[in-house]
Amino acid sequence: MEIPLTIKKLHQDLIDKKYSLVELIDRYLERIEKFDKKINSFITVSSGYAYKKAKELEESMNQLEDKSFKKYPLLGTVVAHKDLFCTKGLRTTAASKVLTDYVPNYSATVVNKLEEAGSIIIGKTNCDAWAHGASGENSDFGLTKNPWNKDYVPGGSSSGSAVSVAANFSMFATGTDTGGSIRQPANFTGVVGFKPTYGAVSRYGVIAMASSLDSIGHFTRTVEDARKIFGVTKGEDLKDGTVKNTEYPKTEARLRIGIPKEYFIEGLDKDVENEVRRCSRIFEKEGIELEEISLPHTKYAISVYYIIQPAEVSSNLARYDGIRYGEKREMFDDEAKRRIMLGTYVLSAGYYDAYYLKAMKVRSKVIEDFEKAFKKVNAILAPVSPTPAFKIGEKVNNPLKMYLADIFTVAANIAGIPGLTIPSGFNSKNLPLGFQLLGPRFSENILFDLGELFEKVTNYKPSIAKLS
Amino acid sequence: MSKITSEEIKHIAKLANLKIGDKEVNKFQKQLSSVLDYVSELEKVDTAKIEPTNQTTGLQNVFRVDKVRKECSLNVKDALSGTEETYNDYFKISAIFDEK
Numbered sequence: 109m110e111i112p113l114t115i116k117k118l119h120q121d122l123i124d125k126k127y128s129l130v131e132l133i134d135r136y137l138e139r140i141e142k143f144d145k146k147i148n149s150f151i152t153v154s155s156g157y158a159y160k161k162a163k164e165l166e167e168s169m170n171q172l173e174d175k176s177f178k179k180y181p182l183l184g185t186v187v188a189h190k191d192l193f194c195t196k197g198l199r200t201t202a203a204s205k206v207l208t209d210y211v212p213n214y215s216a217t218v219v220n221k222l223e224e225a226g227s228i229i230i231g232k233t234n235c236d237a238w239a240h241g242a243s244g245e246n247s248d249f250g251l252t253k254n255p256w257n258k259d260y261v262p263g264g265s266s267s268g269s270a271v272s273v274a275a276n277f278s279m280f281a282t283g284t285d286t287g288g289s290i291r292q293p294a295n296f297t298g299v300v301g302f303k304p305t306y307g308a309v310s311r312y313g314v315i316a317m318a319s320s321l322d323s324i325g326h327f328t329r330t331v332e333d334a335r336k337i338f339g340v341t342k343g344e345d346l347k348d349g350t351v352k353n354t355e356y357p358k359t360e361a362r363l364r365i366g367i368p369k370e371y372f373i374e375g376l377d378k379d380v381e382n383e384v385r386r387c388s389r390i391f392e393k394e395g396i397e398l399e400e401i402s403l404p405h406t407k408y409a410i411s412v413y414y415i416i417q418p419a420e421v422s423s424n425l426a427r428y429d430g431i432r433y434g435e436k437r438e439m440f441d442d443e444a445k446r447r448i449m450l451g452t453y454v455l456s457a458g459y460y461d462a463y464y465l466k467a468m469k470v471r472s473k474v475i476e477d478f479e480k481a482f483k484k485v486n487a488i489l490a491p492v493s494p495t496p497a498f499k500i501g502e503k504v505n506n507p508l509k510m511y512l513a514d515i516f517t518v519a520a521n522i523a524g525i526p527g528l529t530i531p532s533g534f535n536s537k538n539l540p541l542g543f544q545l546l547g548p549r550f551s552e553n554i555l556f557d558l559g560e561l562f563e564k565v566t567n568y569k570p571s572i573a574k575l576s
Numbered sequence: 577m578s579k580i581t582s583e584e585i586k587h588i589a590k591l592a593n594l595k596i597g598d599k600e601v602n603k604f605q606k607q608l609s610s611v612l613d614y615v616s617e618l619e620k621v622d623t624a625k626i627e628p629t630n631q632t633t634g635l636q637n638v639f640r641v642d643k644v645r646k647e648c649s650l651n652v653k654d655a656l657s658g659t660e661e662t663y664n665d666y667f668k669i670s671a672i673f674d675e676k
Contacts, residue, residue, distance in 0.1 A: 210658060211657075211658070213650055213654040213655075213657060213658075214650070306632050306633065307632070307633040307635070320630060320631045320632070346640055346645075347648060349635070349638035350631070350633050350635065350638075352633075352635060352638075405621070408617065408618060408621060410614075411614060411615040411617055411618050412618070414611060414614070414615055415615055415618075422592060426592070426593075429593075431659065431667055431669050432655075432658055432659055432667055433658025433659060434658070437593055437594055437595075438595055440594065445589075445594055445596065445600075445604070446604060446607060446608065446611075448592045448594060449585065449588045449589060449592060449594070449604060449608060450608055450611060450612075452588045452591050452592045453580065453584070453588050453608070453612075456588065456591070463612075463615070465628055466618050466619075466621075466623065467615075467618060468628030468629055468630055469621075469623035469626045469627070469628045469629075470618050470621050470623060470626075471628070471629040472623075472626050472627060472628060472629045473621060473623070473626060475629060475632070507607050507610075507611065508607075508610050508611055508614055511611070523632060524631075524632025524633065549632070
């Protein structure tokens with residue numbers, strides 16, 4: 109049997125009784141066993157958990173028959189959770205030695221919702237420790253490699269989740285996007301990456317990085333699947349006060365896409381630029397008007413982010429005291445220490461106004477830019493990162509250089525708006541290329557519609573990295 | 577804005593309950609200074625009449641019914657399951673005050 113690449117194909121196969129869910133789990137585990145040693149996308153593989161759930165679902169399917177898909181919209185979809193998502197009874201490490209042996213007593217809301225919808229957890233994925241990083245190299249459990257070219261990073265921080273989808277170790281994977289940690293690794297590994305509006309998906313039970321920026325999203329191979337999964341994960345749970353049930357407007361008949369001139373700066377890789385321009389013309393051919401727009405405070409977004417984010421990090425990581433669970437604070441990696449100290453510094457008396465308050469004010473300016481732009485256009489199309497995946501080791505010794513890899517993604521987090529990364533091709537080094545779409549708050553339908561249109565007119569077929 | 581000094585590094589490490597060695601002080605001083613240098617570009621933005629944004633939802637005072645929900649609470653056994661030392665169903669910790 110061949111592992112299906114989309115939820116639609118999986119469900120057709122299950123209707124046709126081509127294989128059982130247990131057989132499907134066998135195939136995924138075989139692949140992980142055979143190929144993951146070299147790319148290291150998993151911290152924990154949960155085969156026992158997966159078989160148990162597969163058998164439960166099979167029993168349920170025997171009873172419900174064709175009603176199964178109504179009860180379980182994600183029936184049989186194998187999911188890998190970023191190791192920041194608490195999973196009851198299954199070790200959750202945040203890729204940090206501090207939580208090496210931490211086994212949560214409860215699951216994240218998103219984990220529960222996905223299980224109730226019929227998904228099967230196959231394991232917990234590697235990431236930059238505490239989601240601090242843009243390359244997947246900053247894990248206490250070893251770096252993750254890009255399956256398309258193993259000399260290159262997969263991006264981060266949700267490195268293992270992106271790789272798990274690109275390498276066909278799972279149907280989809282969850283991630284967190286605080287400054288680009290879903291969109292950038294999706295772009296580097298050639299999969300669809302979705303960051304919802306802040307306040308659309310509950311953060312409960314997901315180890316917090318920066319609470320005013322963290323968004324809970326996912327990696328898939330098609331936009332259609334990203335939409336399906338969002339249909340399950342979104343909505344109130346009464347455990348996260350920032351999440352409200354809300355209306356998601358429908359797409360208008362006539363659409364305009366803005367191309368922000370500030371995203372085409374010096375240092376932008378030529379292949380990346382050409383690909384983004386080529387993709388924008390594909391939309392134009394479909395009758396969508398393109399308009400050059402300006403987001404003048406984009407250049408300050410990184411600075412705003414590297415004040416607000418460490419400030420919130422220092423507060424969130426204060427709870428790891430090694431008393432109630434986890435190891436002592438000595439076990440924090442250097443990057444966590446840097447962010448805790450930077451955050452403590454910018455929040456301390458005497459520096460608060462100069463750094464933190466100033467950053468919150470410039471945050472307002474970044475938001476204002478987007479609000480002005482969205483009066484003229486329905487969505488924005490832009491590069492995801494200044495370059496395709498970079499080489500392993502290239503930026504590890506220079507924190508500031510690593511931070512700048514987030515330059516095109518952080519603004520969406522600062523403004524709390526949704527983003528969707530779409531793969532579109534490869535460069536000469538077999539590294540994936542693509543673009544991101546950004547929209548106003550709760551404009552997910554528009555982003556998904558545009559993404560599906562793109563996949564349709566380009567006759568997009570998901571591809572899997574060839575592994576040996 | 578001035579660069580961060582090694583004294584300040586030691587001070588904030590203490591505030592954050594992090595133990596760092598002398599060699600690390602130099603390394604972090606250099607690295608944090610370069611980040612602070614970079615972010616000081618914000619001085620150039622005129623924010624005289626701008627209100628700060630601390631969150632993007634626009635929601636204020638989100639209330640729920642004041643009722644214990646079982647699914648949101650841990651029992652004592654579960655709450656203590658992550659710690660090595662307990663005493664009479666409490667977490668056992670090192671003394672904080674050393675004087676009587």
